[in-house]
Amino acid sequence: MSTLTNLRAAHRHEARLQYLARPGAWALFRAGAVFGPVRRFPKLGWVVSDADVARTVLTDARHFTVFEEGGSGHLWRQVLGAEVDEMFTDAGHRSTRLRTKDLFTEANSWALVESSFGPALARMRHRLAAGEEVDVAYVTRVLVGRMAADLVGLDLARTTDFAPRAGHDPQAPEDDSYQQVFDVVRDFTGLAIKTLMSTHQDEAVIAESRRLVDRLAVGMERAFRTAPDTTMLGRCREIGLSFAEARGLCVLMLVAATETGATSMTRAVALLHDTGQQHGVLASAAAHGGELPEPELADVVREVLRVTSPATVVGRHVTGDVALHGRQLHDGDRVLMLIHTANNASGPFDVTRAPGPGYQQLWFGAGRHICVGAPVARAEIAMFLRELIAVGRPWTVTGRRYSVGVINPAYRRLTVRCD
Template sequence: MPIDVAALTAASGTELAEIFAGLHEAGPVHQARYHDVDMWLVTGHDEARKLLTDARRFSNRESYANPAAQASPMLVHQDVSGLPPMLPFLDPPDHTRLRRLINRVFTPARVERLRPSVQQIADELLDAMATRDECDLVRDFAFPLPVSVIMRLVGVPAERGEDFHRWAGLFATGDPEKMPLVPAAMAEMLAFAGSLVRQRRAQPEDDLLSAMVTATESGEAMTPEEAAAMVFALVAAGHETTLNLIGSGMLTLLDNPAMPAALRDDLSGVDAAVEELLRVDAPAKMTAFRYVVEDVELAGTRMRAGDVVAVLLAAANQDPRRFSGGACPHLAPETGTPHIAFGAGVHFCVGAPLARLEARIAFRGLLGRFTDFEITVPRDELRWKASLFVRGPLSLPMRYRLR
């Protein structure tokens, strides 16, 4: 029987681990169905990496999908509030041009220059947490940290901070009651991004957006529409990885108390711990849908041109053929087989260095300043994002004390 992909959105962490274990036992590639669309779901690590690094035979453009998939309202991704297609939905050479331009400005050096700002924002949030013994870790720390960082990165004026946080909150929502508000927020965000682009083109400043709108590569530059789309992508997706990693990662640490105990004694282990948290509870649960360009065989499974396929990143990172720990995190991550929480190939996450920096500073601060974390509601009352593609708690009420 095909796997019901949509049903994965409602599964708890424990249920997902059990589901993944069953899928790994059955094989690395599975027949699946997403609402009205037949598709393939890849759960094996090696097979996932092979697919992700083969942009020639596995495309992100719906134009390669079979007629049934193209007719499905569930698989329309590219036309977002009039935005030009964004990086995740482009193939080379269009993708290559934009990726080369963004790589010129979103460099490791620029990310490293953000370290003092990230540390300052984290310290201010931690200081506020230290004035009480309870908080909602998502609302009070995991969400405002990356959103505030992106505001500084792009150069959002302080007076627009409230709007910026509201838009980001709606993009990250998994609350069905709030979903009808998202299209209007997207339109507002696009209009705001367009005005920022026009300002920076006229008067560049020392921020990422100015660098984007002035960058050139072989005589080519981003159009204003492409730059606005990039701002939109940074807001809509740029904070999700850190937000979900902090929330889900804290739950994973609580379920494995030996890890936080050891890390409090030696915070130098936080960097490695973050990699394990990325592996065992990938904040991006599944890739965007991809489409088979030409008949291809993957792990003995014959896929036809036009077939829909997706990688279940969260399962591939727990593949027991490559990670002996499976769903259990290790204090010392295994070497030799890197996780694919940020994807692989040409679509490897642009913001991965920033997400790592934010998460490392976040967990050093949380574990260095507080102890005895305890969730103040029953686990089965925690609400999770009702999303197929990202995973994280909507709220995380906690009690703690200063070290």
């Protein structure tokens, strides 16, 4: 197929992912691309689709907050209560990030991901090299479930709540436990599917959210006492957070890092295949002894994150009258930033794209609430793709199923085989 035909095929698959996941969000992304940088929509409030304007909002803590209607902190406060204050308020937020940031250096992130991903990635590579069909969507769900548990400091083998179910892989029964962690996170985020209109949740949704949080938090109290300070729970204990605060922070991290990581890795496989760009990547790897040079791998990861945009929509509440790109916003207004639209305005997926002037990396947010785990996410995608590329042969997508009614557009199933 021609390059243009490949790009069109990739666009169709990506659009279908977006539409089936959240039809309302898909329509809003398209509208945002047409109606300009800042526009007011009935019932939604102000909608921002430009990267520069979005960055202005995200870095202005004086006029915009996550804690009131429209912000993620508003959602979390309804579920977790006052224990989230430490994560979002000025002094507590800065202090917590400062005292935990060394957990998320590039070097530490690579070491953590390598330790966590190693066994499952080795099995995937072996199966692909043998010509077997592999469901990479399942593999990535297992990977991120284990990564989340390892990062927080949970020992799933010490609880029956995530015991492997009947029908699990006898060669790796623990994989089903990690799949269950992913499932709980997906169920939790699915409860927020309607928050485009409002972040106020009814009591039934809050009760179910708390039930799922309790399930995710199984074993945390024991781990809080014993986990090493190289884990989130251990570090929270060492810096003097209460267990309630540590529990809230770790649940937040489990939710933020799990589903988004899996979908970005799986969609990377599909994008490289559908656009035909895997062939250039594989040729470069072959020219360098079978491994893609680190700068090129970093470029691929950056482009995957730009197009997939883990946080597709980010909300803020206006706390004081402020002018924004020629519009006057007032105290109490709501702002939705279409991060997916802003990121994809640069053009279609292209791993050779150079980040020129004004290239805004908004896929992890910006400002004081930028994702602290960004180095871990980059390492996850890079290590996963490195193992896939190391097979040394092009892969063919043999089947795909899209997830329906999920907050993060994802493949429910994506089977591949190396030719």
